[in-house]
Each structure stands twice: as structure tokens, then as C-alpha cells.
Amino acid sequence: MPPYPEKLEITPLSRPPSATVRVPGSKSITNRALVLGALYAWDASCRILGALRSEDTEVMVAALQALGYTVEPHWEANTPFVEVGPVEAFAKGDPDLAAWPPRSANLFVANSGTSMRFLAALVSLGKGRYRLDGVPRMRERPIQPLLDALQIAGVRAFSENGDGCPPIVIEGAGGWTTERIRVRGDGSSQFLSALLMAAPLACRRKELHIEVDGPLVSQPYIDMTVRMMETWSLPIWRQAGGFRVRHAGAEGWMYDGASYTVEPDASGASYFFAAAAILRGEAVVPGLSSDSLQGDVRFVDFLERMGCGVERHRMSIIVRGASLHGIDADMNDISDTVMTLAAVACFAEGPTTIRNVAHIRHKETDRLAALATELRRVGAEVEEFADGLTITPRPLHGAEIETYNDHRMAMSMALIGLKVPGIVIKNPGCVAKTYPGFFADLEKLR
Numbered sequence: 553m554p555p556y557p558e559k560l561e562i563t564p565l566s567r568p569p570s571a572t573v574r575v576p577g578s579k580s581i582t583n584r585a586l587v588l589g590a591l592y593a594w595d596a597s598c599r600i601l602g603a604l605r606s607e608d609t610e611v612m613v614a615a616l617q618a619l620g621y622t623v624e625p626h627w628e629a630n631t632p633f634v635e636v637g638p639v640e641a642f643a644k645g646d647p648d649l650a651a652w653p654p655r656s657a658n659l660f661v662a663n664s665g666t667s668m669r670f671l672a673a674l675v676s677l678g679k680g681r682y683r684l685d686g687v688p689r690m691r692e693r694p695i696q697p698l699l700d701a702l703q704i705a706g707v708r709a710f711s712e713n714g715d716g717c718p719p720i721v722i723e724g725a726g727g728w729t730t731e732r733i734r735v736r737g738d739g740s741s742q743f744l745s746a747l748l749m750a751a752p753l754a755c756r757r758k759e760l761h762i763e764v765d766g767p768l769v770s771q772p773y774i775d776m777t778v779r780m781m782e783t784w785s786l787p788i789w790r791q792a793g794g795f796r797v798r799h800a801g802a803e804g805w806m807y808d809g810a811s812y813t814v815e816p817d818a819s820g821a822s823y824f825f826a827a828a829a830i831l832r833g834e835a836v837v838p839g840l841s842s843d844s845l846q847g848d849v850r851f852v853d854f855l856e857r858m859g860c861g862v863e864r865h866r867m868s869i870i871v872r873g874a875s876l877h878g879i880d881a882d883m884n885d886i887s888d889t890v891m892t893l894a895a896v897a898c899f900a901e902g903p904t905t906i907r908n909v910a911h912i913r914h915k916e917t918d919r920l921a922a923l924a925t926e927l928r929r930v931g932a933e934v935e936e937f938a939d940g941l942t943i944t945p946r947p948l949h950g951a952e953i954e955t956y957n958d959h960r961m962a963m964s965m966a967l968i969g970l971k972v973p974g975i976v977i978k979n980p981g982c983v984a985k986t987y988p989g990f991f992a993d994l995e996k997l998r
Contacts, residue, residue, distance in 0.1 A: 950974015
């Protein structure tokens with residue numbers, strides 16, 4: 553983690569940027585790969601190449617180690633990687649599929665939503681008591697829909713304070729006892745992703761049906777989970793209203809891949825594409841394509857609608873800025889880029905409306921309220937409504953920006969400072985959650 557001061561002033565660029573930026577690996581993919589590697593690399597190590605080193609991924613590594621999995625990070629390698637090997641029982645030739653993970657634990661996950669949700673489902677496979685907790689904000693983030701689904705599966709899972717939020721306790725008996733569970737889809741796609749990744753071990757030698765109740769938010773993240781499970785050759789099929797999963801060992805299945813490569817982070821790339829849009833410059837991000845696992849590559853579609861030029865190549869995406877105009881944007885599927893588009897909207901001709909993203913009120917902060925407050929602070933006109941915002945550009949001015957300890961608030965509001973003097977980001981170090989080197993990479997635009 554680079555050292556950051558308590559406050560960081562962003563210096564405007566004197567000319568349009570023309571830069572190639574190599575963003576680090578995707579946090580979403582890294583944490584999924586760590587879970588899949590820990591659960592399913594039974595007889596040989598799996599090397600996760602290009603793994604992201606950040607607060608969220610280090611939290612996941614530490615939690616898996618505390619649970620007894622073999623996880624060895626090599627962050628200082630030229631290409632960072634994590635080695636995930638078989639647990640001790642398998643190393644000794646004694647695979648007990650009814651006792652995953654190997655031991656009980658008290659886990660602290662900071663403010664990592666993926667870690668909290670994925671680990672809750674993972675530990676439900678074990679025999680023992682598992683307690684998961686985090687920072688004060690994590691204690692405000694709902695997880696009851698996942699606990700409800702685990703209870704249907706026959707697992708004792710509850711919120712310690714009875715409010716549907718962490719800390720939570722999972723008391724497992726060695727797997728799930730039902731062949732059909734339901735989970736709500738409207739709160740977070742991570743609930744369903746967590747269940748899907750655990751299911752091939754949970755269902756033993758039976759088929760398991762996971763039904764989704766109601767509309768599903770952030771569908772591309774479910775697609776990511778399914779595609780990664782298919783890469784691991786896990787037996788999963790889509791069906792009307794949900795998914796069908798078979799026990800991972802039912803037909804002698806075993807993961808035989810030696811390595812898995814993590815894509816560059818599409819959410820992180822969005823900031824550099826946005827910078828090109830705001831400053832009428834050019835940004836190239838290698839390693840991303842329209843066929844990415846990550847739905848957030850579609851952020852450039854919105855920039856294209858606003859007037860930017862976009863080139864999509866097999867191994868890179870290029871954005872060229874131009875005169876911008878406001879749009880109406882349903883961002884339900886790629887809500888991690890809402891704050892990035894909001895920054896771009898401040899420099900467009902006419903209002904931009906971002907809608908269908910009510911669920912981001914339950915992220916690291918209430919992102920809609922935070923955006924409205926901070927954009928008004930720099931002079932933009934903002935109308936906040938239940939599931940989105942309308943941003944009408946006005947003359948902007950400098951201000952000190954509250955980040956609410958939200959990495960995406962810090963990174964998105966920094967974009968405004970590339971054009972508007974006097975933008976000061978408080979607590980810039982919060983970017984360590986997913987992109988520790990963000991501000992150093994931002995300087996590469998100069």
C-alpha cells in the first residue's frame with residue numbers, strides 16, 4: 553500500500569491525456585478464484601495468476617488460512633499470484649467431504665462484502681461454529697437473505713444482534729440437508745454467487761436446485777460466477793427461475809487446471825476511460841475486451857452514448873473523448889460504475905439520469921446519498937430519488953471531498969479534480985480496498 557496523506561489535492565491536467573494504463577487484477581474475480589481454488593483444488597495446487605493485492609483480497613486470503621486451507625500469496629512476484637493447494641486431509645489421502653472447511657474460526661472481514669457473503673456460504677459446509685464480523689459499516693450491510701437461504705438448506709445461520717446484519721454465526725453440521733433452496737435476488741447478487749460456489753460440495757451426491765425469488769440485481773456478476781465455475785468444470789446448469797447443481801465428485805470430477813489468470817479490473821479501468829471522456833483525451837487499457845467476464849466493461853457503452861469514440865479490440869479497449877451530452881442510463885447491471893459516470897455527467901451538455909440502482913445504498917456507504925452530497929459540494933445540481941440521481945451540469949469549483957471510507961467515492965471524485973482546480977480528497981488511502989496504486993496510476997495520465 554503506497555503511503556497516502558490524510559488529504560490529497562488533485563492537480564488539473566494541463567493537456568488532454570494520451571496514455572496506456574495497465575490496471576491491476578479484478579477484485580471480484582480474484583476473490584471468486586480464491587474460493588473456488590480452496591474448495592475444489594483437491595489433489596494439486598492451483599496458481600491464481602494476476603491476483604489483485606488489496607485490502608479485500610488480503611482479507612479473503614487471511615480468512616481462508618484461518619479456516620485451514622492452504623493459501624500462499626506471492627504478492628511481490630513480477631506477476632503477482634496466489635498458490636492454493638489441497639487441505640491437509642487430502643494431502644494425507646483422507647478426503648472427508650462432510651467436513652469442509654477443516655476447522656471452526658472467528659473471522660474478521662473488514663468491509664469486504666464479497667468476503668462476508670462468500671465465506672458465509674463456504675463455512676456452512678463445515679462441522680463447527682463460525683463467527684464472521686467486520687468494521688462498523690459492515691455491521692450495517694444486510695445479509696439476511698443469505699442467512700434465510702442457508703436456514704432452508706438446514707444450516708443454523710443467524711445475525712448475532714438479530715438485525716439481519718453482521719456479526720453473523722454459522723453453525724454447520726457438515727453440509728446442506730435439502731435438495732431445493734430459495735434466495736432473494738433483489739438485494740445483492742453476491743448472495744446467489746456465494747450459494748452457487750458452495751453448492752457442488754453442499755449437495756453431496758444429489759442434485760440441488762437453487763431458485764431465485766424476484767428480480768436479480770447485477771446479473772453480470774452471476775454470469776461471472778457461472779463462467780468461472782464452468783472453467784473449473786463444476787456441474788452447474790441454468791434452468792427457469794434459477795440453477796441446478798450436482799455434487800462435484802459424483803462422476804469422479806476433480807479440478808486439474810494448473811493455473812487461472814485474473815483479468816484486469818474493469819471497474820478500475822472505468823476511471824481512466826472516464827478521464828479520457830472528461831478531458832477529451834485518449835486512454836488505452838490492455839487486457840480487456842468485450843468478451844470479458846466482467847459486466848463493467850459495458851461502461852464504455854455509456855460513454856459512447858454520451859459522444860465518446862470507443863474501439864474494442866481482442867485484447868484492449870480504447871476510449872477517445874469528445875463533446876459530451878447527457879443520457880438516461882439504467883445501470884442496474886453495472887452499478888459499481890455509477891459513481892464514475894456521475895463524475896463524467898458533470899461535464900456533459902444537459903442532464904444525465906442514472907436509475908435502477910437502489911441497491912447501492914447498501915454498499916460501503918449509501919452511494920446515492922453520498923454522491924448527491926459531494927457533487928452538490930462542488931457546484932453540480934443533483935436531484936436524488938429512491939433508485940438513482942439526475943445530475944445537471946453547473947459551473948464547478950474546488951472543495952474538500954468526503955469519501956465516507958468508500959474507495960469508489962475517492963476515485964470517482966478525483967476525476968473531477970483533473971479538470972477543476974482545488975479538489976481535495978479526504979482519506980485517499982481508502983482506495984486500498986480494491987486499488988492501492990490508483991493515485992499513482994492517475995499520475996500516469998500527465
